[in-house]
Amino acid sequence: MIVKNSRTFLGRGRYFQICVLPLIGLGILVGVAFADPLPSWNEGQTKQAIIKFVQVVANKSSPQYVPPEQRITTFDNDGTLWSEQPIYFQGFFAFDRVKALAPQHPEWKERQPFKAILENDMKALAATGETGMAEIIMTTHAGMTTEQFEKIVKDWLATAKHPRFNRPFTNLVYKPMLELLAYLRKNGFKTYIVSGGGVEFMRPWAEKVYGIPPEQVVGSSIKLKLEMRDGKPVLMRLPEIDFIDDGPGKPVGIQKFIGRRPVAAFGNSDGDHQMLQWTAAGEGPRFMLLVHHTDAEREWAYDRQSPIGRLDKALDEAHNRGWTVVDMKKDWKRVFPF
Amino acid sequence: MIVKNSRTFLGRGRYFQICVLPLIGLGILVGVAFADPLPSWNEGQTKQAIIKFVQVVANKSSPQYVPPEQRITTFDNDGTLWSEQPIYFQGFFAFDRVKALAPQHPEWKERQPFKAILENDMKALAATGETGMAEIIMTTHAGMTTEQFEKIVKDWLATAKHPRFNRPFTNLVYKPMLELLAYLRKNGFKTYIVSGGGVEFMRPWAEKVYGIPPEQVVGSSIKLKLEMRDGKPVLMRLPEIDFIDDGPGKPVGIQKFIGRRPVAAFGNSDGDHQMLQWTAAGEGPRFMLLVHHTDAEREWAYDRQSPIGRLDKALDEAHNRGWTVVDMKKDWKRVFPF
Numbered sequence: 001m002i003v004k005n006s007r008t009f010l011g012r013g014r015y016f017q018i019c020v021l022p023l024i025g026l027g028i029l030v031g032v033a034f035a036d037p038l039p040s041w042n043e044g045q046t047k048q049a050i051i052k053f054v055q056v057v058a059n060k061s062s063p064q065y066v067p068p069e070q071r072i073t074t075f076d077n078d079g080t081l082w083s084e085q086p087i088y089f090q091g092f093f094a095f096d097r098v099k100a101l102a103p104q105h106p107e108w109k110e111r112q113p114f115k116a117i118l119e120n121d122m123k124a125l126a127a128t129g130e131t132g133m134a135e136i137i138m139t140t141h142a143g144m145t146t147e148q149f150e151k152i153v154k155d156w157l158a159t160a161k162h163p164r165f166n167r168p169f170t171n172l173v174y175k176p177m178l179e180l181l182a183y184l185r186k187n188g189f190k191t192y193i194v195s196g197g198g199v200e201f202m203r204p205w206a207e208k209v210y211g212i213p214p215e216q217v218v219g220s221s222i223k224l225k226l227e228m229r230d231g232k233p234v235l236m237r238l239p240e241i242d243f244i245d246d247g248p249g250k251p252v253g254i255q256k257f258i259g260r261r262p263v264a265a266f267g268n269s270d271g272d273h274q275m276l277q278w279t280a281a282g283e284g285p286r287f288m289l290l291v292h293h294t295d296a297e298r299e300w301a302y303d304r305q306s307p308i309g310r311l312d313k314a315l316d317e318a319h320n321r322g323w324t325v326v327d328m329k330k331d332w333k334r335v336f337p338f
Numbered sequence: 339m340i341v342k343n344s345r346t347f348l349g350r351g352r353y354f355q356i357c358v359l360p361l362i363g364l365g366i367l368v369g370v371a372f373a374d375p376l377p378s379w380n381e382g383q384t385k386q387a388i389i390k391f392v393q394v395v396a397n398k399s400s401p402q403y404v405p406p407e408q409r410i411t412t413f414d415n416d417g418t419l420w421s422e423q424p425i426y427f428q429g430f431f432a433f434d435r436v437k438a439l440a441p442q443h444p445e446w447k448e449r450q451p452f453k454a455i456l457e458n459d460m461k462a463l464a465a466t467g468e469t470g471m472a473e474i475i476m477t478t479h480a481g482m483t484t485e486q487f488e489k490i491v492k493d494w495l496a497t498a499k500h501p502r503f504n505r506p507f508t509n510l511v512y513k514p515m516l517e518l519l520a521y522l523r524k525n526g527f528k529t530y531i532v533s534g535g536g537v538e539f540m541r542p543w544a545e546k547v548y549g550i551p552p553e554q555v556v557g558s559s560i561k562l563k564l565e566m567r568d569g570k571p572v573l574m575r576l577p578e579i580d581f582i583d584d585g586p587g588k589p590v591g592i593q594k595f596i597g598r599r600p601v602a603a604f605g606n607s608d609g610d611h612q613m614l615q616w617t618a619a620g621e622g623p624r625f626m627l628l629v630h631h632t633d634a635e636r637e638w639a640y641d642r643q644s645p646i647g648r649l650d651k652a653l654d655e656a657h658n659r660g661w662t663v664v665d666m667k668k669d670w671k672r673v674f675p676f
Contacts, residue, residue: 281570
């Protein structure tokens with residue numbers, strides 16, 4: 001009745017301007033102020049720990065304030081930002097490349113480790129061991145220019161599909177982690193990938209998928225050599241390991257490529273253990289997080305016994321030192337963006 | 339008289355508000371709009387070429403517009419951002435370290451190349467050749483943690499002085515180049531150092547002196563190894579070359595550390611030749627600049643015959659391809675900030 005009276009009293013246009021518009025405005029303001037920055041994370045200790053860390057570090061009046069230029073954060077990729085089962089996705093890429101190149105190499109039909117891949121015989125492939133894997137990597141990742149390799153990776157991603165989900169591999173990224181990356185960046189943190197994967201396998205798509213530009217991707221690499229081709233300089237990819245960015249290599253990679261110790265590090269396996277230790281050993285507020293794969297239904301469940309992404313020693317240290325452990329099943333409302 | 343009448347008519351306070359304040363405001367606006375971004379550069383072709391490139395690239399309505407994330411620029415350090423005569427400043431650092439460490443190594447009094455340094459015998463030092471220099475570098479740059487080395491560099495810079503100018507080495511940076519760095523950053527460019535110098539020799543001061551953070555410094559490096567000391571991880575510096583970021587190594591370093599081709603590159607010697615070629619070979623607008631040391635009075639004059647910072651082949655190519663060449667004597671109003 002009061003509303004009706006007011007409407008009559010003010011007239012329709014004036015009523016809208018004076019009473020309705022301000023309410024809409026207030027609603028938007030409240031919505032923005034209280035918007036959940038991590039909507040795919042269930043409420044609980046894990047989510048609270050993340051938000052508390054960001055508030056402590058980014059709030060200028062906080063006694064533990066960290067200036068923006070020091071807000072370096074590092075993320076493992078395989079198993080932390082996207083899936084890594086049943087094998088690292090870069091493995092699927094290498095196998096597909098062997099199959100694509102096979103017509104030019106008839107001898108591969110009788111030669112391991114190529115024979116095993118062409119016959120989809122994973123047991124025979126495993127028997128070729130590290131030497132076999134190294135030969136596959138070098139055959140598929142070297143012998144072309146950096147620009148040619150970038151195109152090969154992009155073309156593969158545009159068509160290849162994950163066998164379980166029948167979707168492009170770049171769909172198998174974790175929605176809660178995408179939200180976390182965006183939340184950190186919104187609060188002045190710089191987000192880096194520090195992965196055991198090949199740096200030039202990740203750079204062609206990391207910006208589009210994660211919002212992480214090429215210069216913030218640190219990874220394993222093979223050697224490059226400058227050559228002139230038709231009067232134009234090109235960088236040739238050589239079949240020789242340059243740097244392995246895994247385990248004890250991660251703090252080395254961080255120092256080499258970033259030159260600052262991170263304030264927060266995110267991983268999921270023992271390959272990230274030293275990165276988390278290195279991060280924890282710095283002064284001031286620190287945040288160390290492990291993604292624990294506990295959800296066989298929506299993704300995969302694995303830890304101490306897994307040949308891919310084994311999480312054993314790092315999990316013990318996380319429990320002992322109070323690092324944050326994400327229970328994927330419990331902490332994540334959604335896993336993938338689809 | 340009119341002014342006097344107006345003052346009388348309006349009263350003093352009102353006169354100030356209505357007539358004087360707007361004029362001050364207008365003055366500031368005009369000043370900001372027409373402020374010279376490169377006041378230490380003399381007017382002329384060189385300065386115009388820089389400003390034209392920035393306008394073409396950063397202006398959204400320009401047909402050659404480049405989005406900010408692709409505005410990567412790379413700067414050599416020695417001879418491009420600071421002086422490099424009579425020897426690279428990192429050489430002074432190494433010699434001073436030999437002298438500081440000598441009391442713990444009495445055998446150096448009789449052993450080359452150390453004997454030569456302790457006796458200031460540059461001729462004997464030169465006779466030890468590359469092997470001698472490598473031994474000095476490894477002795478003075480390896481065998482400590484990354485944190486210890488950072489402190490050693492900072493302590494040295496705080497006290498060491500250049501023999502000709504009797505000033506700290508970080509005073510011998512080029513004011514026109516500091517202005518250029520700031521001008522580029524103001525227009526959305528990302529400024530990187532890509533230097534043959536040691537990356538961990540530059541990072542401790544590059545942010546303060548050039549406004550370039552550690553993660554945007556690319557340089558030569560020795561190997562690092564993760565070790566545990568009293569339960570804390572440290573990175574030990576090993577006496578083994580990891581990467582030489584000079585000549586053909588510069589495009590390799592750019593690809594490894596940045597992963598994007600620069601749109602502009604700045605150097606001063608044949609060691610920057612391939613970096614400029616690599617930059618020039620990209621698509622879209624490009625800018626390649628060489629600092630030519632032509633001013634023996636204010637700085638040094640040297641080019642084709644100099645053992646340090648030789649500029650010969652790159653100078654020929656610059657002339658042939660129309661790259662910008664700074665004539666230090668003619669183009670720079672001032673050289674140093676002091």
